Amino acid sequence: MPTLFTKIINREIPAEIVYEDDLALAFRDISPQAPTHVLVIPKKEIASLDDLEDGDAELIGHLFLVVRNVASQLELADGYRTVINCGRDGGQTVDHIHIHLLAGRPLTWPPG
Numbered sequence: 572m573p574t575l576f577t578k579i580i581n582r583e584i585p586a587e588i589v590y591e592d593d594l595a596l597a598f599r600d601i602s603p604q605a606p607t608h609v610l611v612i613p614k615k616e617i618a619s620l621d622d623l624e625d626g627d628a629e630l631i632g633h634l635f636l637v638v639r640n641v642a643s644q645l646e647l648a649d650g651y652r653t654v655i656n657c658g659r660d661g662g663q664t665v666d667h668i669h670i671h672l673l674a675g676r677p678l679t680w681p682p683g
């Protein structure tokens with residue numbers, strides 16, 4: 572059963588894609604929590620941080636380089652926040668690991 576985000580990768584569900592390469596996809600969140608809210612995902616189905624394998628180290632590093640590139644592409648010069656929710660208490664709702672990239676307003680701390 573493909574994940575919701577794999578369906579976006581396969582263009583079975585529409586999304587506003589801002590970046591794509593062989594390993595990763597970045598697209599705008601359907602329910603943005605900031606003026607810019609992009610999700611960066613691996614094309615490989617990894618459910619969560621808890622499901623990472625040692626061999627995924629390079630892939631996860633790549634995702635953060637994608638974050639850097641998307642931030643540059645979208646001209647997020649005033650800064651941004653990255654978030655990876657994990658599990659129930661972490662607020663994860665889609666079981667396909669993703670980095671939230673949030674920008675465009677001052678973000679408060681601590682998070683809710």
Ligand code: 5GP
Pocket residue numbers: 575584586587598599600601602603610655656662663664665666
């Ligand atoms: P999580 O809560 O798992 O950390 O984040 C999942 C994110 O996926 C949420 O911010 C939610 O708005 C977003 N999302 C859920 N379904 C869709 C969808 O069909 N399309 C897009 N673009 N984003 C989605």
